Amino acid sequence: MNQFLLVDGYNVINAWPKLKKIGRTNLEEARDVLIQELVDYKHYTGYHVMIVFDAHYVKGGDTKSFFTKGVEVIFTKEHQTADSYIEKKVEELMKNRRNFVMVATSDWAEQQVVLGSGAVRISARELKIELDRIVKKIHKKTAATKQIRSTLQDRIDKEIVEKLEKWRRNQ
Template identity: 35%
Template sequence: MKGIKHFLVVDGYNIINHWDRLKGLMDHSLEDARDALVDLMQGYAKLKNLTVVVVFDAYNNSEMAREENIHGIKVVYSGKNQTADSYIEKFIYDLHPLHEVTVATSDFMLQKMILAAGGIRISARELEKEVEFALRSSMKKISRQQSAEKNKLAQHLDQATLQRLLDFTGDNKK
């Protein structure tokens, strides 16, 4: 079906609390942990061609819901008397018939709701493994490309020698 977008909705604090590297940051600074999660999701979104929405629970906050776009990632802070779970549920119901929506959370009740709404669920651990694999694979690919570029013989020959070699092999396309 043409025009289907692939969304990854991330239950922000749930993921932070399940990933050791982010949990350690949260002990120091909640803002640093949120920023690190958004940064990881930005790289992952580009590699996988996903639209990523990271939702943070601000239930006890006196403000209304707030949305920001940070480097192409939609970051949502749920508003007063609204949980991240309820925001995610509404998001899925609004988008599901038209788009593919995957939600990353290890919250069992939210997972059940996601499946009932026709969404796809992925646990915090599964997302962590997928992100690590995608970023590692991307780095290997970049390394191979850089290595291949460094090892081209033509880059190490003077113009006259390169021209003689091209003439000899018949690769000289004049």
């Protein structure tokens, strides 16, 4: 099964207090922080992650898409909202019954359209809770890995370590 997460970028930025605060002074930085958080999500869950940003006010703009560490970032074309792009993408992805599609947005109307297309919706707040849970799991896993690591010196008798060290220095 292919798993997809489509994220309404500006909707999430405006729903997360930390990103909203950053976005007031530097919208590009807020986008970058969101992208990095979703890179971690992508690598932990294995989902294909697509973050869609509105660019419908950009004169003459065409849809732009690029990948950052495995996450697809999309800027819509002129006169196209992130909502309309996501709706079309969900419809396209849901044609394949082997696809599981989840959309992250707090826009109620968008959630209804997504659900009507057969996809799953998750609010921006629920996405943040899920990300925080994943980050905790990652930290727990890396802490456990650090504890498991040990050197040969940790596992053998101190006398033997001293003899080996003397032998090494005499060589």
